[in-house]
Amino acid sequence: MTESIKKLDVHSRLMLHRTARKDVAGGISVIVKGEGVRVFDENGASYIDLEAGGTRPVHAGYGRTELARAGYDQMCEMAYFTPMGFANVPAMKLADKLADITPPGIDRFIFECDGSEAVETAMKLAKHYHYYRGDKGRFKVVSRRGAYHGVNGIGVRALGIVMPMRQLMEPLAPGAAFIESPYCYRCRHNLSYPACDLACARELERVIEFEGPEQISIFIGEPIQQGFGAYRPPPEYWPVIREICDRYSILLVIDEVICGFGRTGRMFATEHFDLRPDLMTMAKGLTSGYLPLGAVGCTDAVVEPVELLNHLHTYGNHPVSCAVALKNLEILENEELIENSATMGRYFLDGLNTLGHHPSVGEVRGTGLWLAIDFTVDKKSRTPFPLQNLMSIIARAKRKGILVKTMGMALEFAPPLTISTEDIDEVIPILDACIHEEEKAMGLLK
Numbered sequence: 327m328t329e330s331i332k333k334l335d336v337h338s339r340l341m342l343h344r345t346a347r348k349d350v351a352g353g354i355s356v357i358v359k360g361e362g363v364r365v366f367d368e369n370g371a372s373y374i375d376l377e378a379g380g381t382r383p384v385h386a387g388y389g390r391t392e393l394a395r396a397g398y399d400q401m402c403e404m405a406y407f408t409p410m411g412f413a414n415v416p417a418m419k420l421a422d423k424l425a426d427i428t429p430p431g432i433d434r435f436i437f438e439c440d441g442s443e444a445v446e447t448a449m450k451l452a453k454h455y456h457y458y459r460g461d462k463g464r465f466k467v468v469s470r471r472g473a474y475h476g477v478n479g480i481g482v483r484a485l486g487i488v489m490p491m492r493q494l495m496e497p498l499a500p501g502a503a504f505i506e507s508p509y510c511y512r513c514r515h516n517l518s519y520p521a522c523d524l525a526c527a528r529e530l531e532r533v534i535e536f537e538g539p540e541q542i543s544i545f546i547g548e549p550i551q552q553g554f555g556a557y558r559p560p561p562e563y564w565p566v567i568r569e570i571c572d573r574y575s576i577l578l579v580i581d582e583v584i585c586g587f588g589r590t591g592r593m594f595a596t597e598h599f600d601l602r603p604d605l606m607t608m609a610k611g612l613t614s615g616y617l618p619l620g621a622v623g624c625t626d627a628v629v630e631p632v633e634l635l636n637h638l639h640t641y642g643n644h645p646v647s648c649a650v651a652l653k654n655l656e657i658l659e660n661e662e663l664i665e666n667s668a669t670m671g672r673y674f675l676d677g678l679n680t681l682g683h684h685p686s687v688g689e690v691r692g693t694g695l696w697l698a699i700d701f702t703v704d705k706k707s708r709t710p711f712p713l714q715n716l717m718s719i720i721a722r723a724k725r726k727g728i729l730v731k732t733m734g735m736a737l738e739f740a741p742p743l744t745i746s747t748e749d750i751d752e753v754i755p756i757l758d759a760c761i762h763e764e765e766k767a768m769g770l771l772k
């Protein structure tokens with residue numbers, strides 16, 4: 327097996343998503359097996375996966391034969407049929423199940439292939455809602471600088487991140503407006519909470535007035551935001567946003583693609599804020615990554631005026647993915663993995679807090695099993711930490727058997743929800759050593 331993998335040449339045939347040529351040249355690991363919270367590469371090296379598959383979907387952990395069996399059984403029974411004009415049993419059951427566990431009011435669902443498609447569909451559905459109500463001029467989307475909502479056509483419009491991913495695709499469809507993100511550690515308004523009076527949320531009203539209230543379709547945001555490393559806004563943030571959206575008849579789309587299905591210690595992160603969205607996007611933990619699936623949920627009020635949703639994906643409402651999602655939700659519930667996310671999240675956070683003595687550890691934060699260390703070269707001024715040094719910490723961690731990644735100036739942690747205290751006890755000293763070694767190399771130690 328290993329021999330045959332070595333003969334495969336990553337350079338010549340396979341294109342890798344968002345991977346620079348120089349990184350391929352530097353050597354790419356081929357991951358061949360997963361078990362619990364660990365993955366193994368083609369050389370047999372084992373890693374504790376603190377990113378649940380890198381893009382963080384693997385909530386139930388690796389090697390779940392029950393999920394494989396659910397997919398197999400559904401393929402044997404009925405593998406595929408069009409979502410246009412026909413329904414299928416797993417999709418209907420999954421919609422029913424999601425109605426039970428999503429915030430009150432979110433009762434209607436449609437399934438797509440991934441998070442980007444879910445965001446795309448939510449934006450289209452919102453546009454349909456306004457259109458059928460006779461509000462045909464609403465096409466603008468307000469998002470946040472620092473946001474990520476996927477890579478598809480309309481969704482790219484809401485990408486608040488400044489990086490080639492967005493710039494390369496410009497000019498984008500018109501209608502993108504942005505406000506600052508709630509990132510109190512390095513507040514873009516140079517204010518401090520709570521004296522700021524939530525300036526970052528109140529900015530929404532100014533942008534709406536500037537853009538023209540009658541032209542705005544939605545505001546979109548993650549309840550806890552990935553862009554700066556698992557950033558949780560102050561408790562008043564979402565109530566302010568909700569109130570402004572209501573006042574201007576703008577639909578509030580909450581993107582739970584990462585947060586959903588237990589990542590933050592609750593089934594959905596909206597629960598931390600008692601937030602009632604009009605539309606909600608989901609993916610990743612919905613199937614624990616075993617098959618591609620994204621979902622949009624919305625209120626009856628959003629669907630009610632829409633005579634026909636002019637939208638179709640061949641793999642919409644896919645029965646096999648929906649069957650796997652149902653089994654995955656059963657596992658999350660039966661094994662109390664949402665509760666484990668809350669408990670292990672607190673334990674992990676305590677562990678990370680012991681690293682606070684390092685001169686470069688600026689802020690440690692986390693909600694459930696979505697945590698981050700925000701780095702700085704100067705704790706007082708919170709001066710940004712060079713990305714190359716963060717990357718070097720990640721490389722050190724990989725050599726010592728743990729997989730982590732960056733988000734903004736932070737190291738981010740989002741392990742499978744099955745992680746145990748023993749795993750966390752193994753990880754903390756390794757992180758401690760990696761940070762120490764990097765600080766020493768940078769000359770930060772006195």
Ligand SMILES: Cc1ncc(COP(=O)(O)O)c(C=O)c1O
Pocket residue numbers: 381440441442443445474475476477548552581582583584609610
């Ligand atoms: C908040 C958010 N929305 C949407 C997406 C896009 O999802 P996908 O990569 O499944 O297309 C992502 C992906 O990371 C995400 O984090």
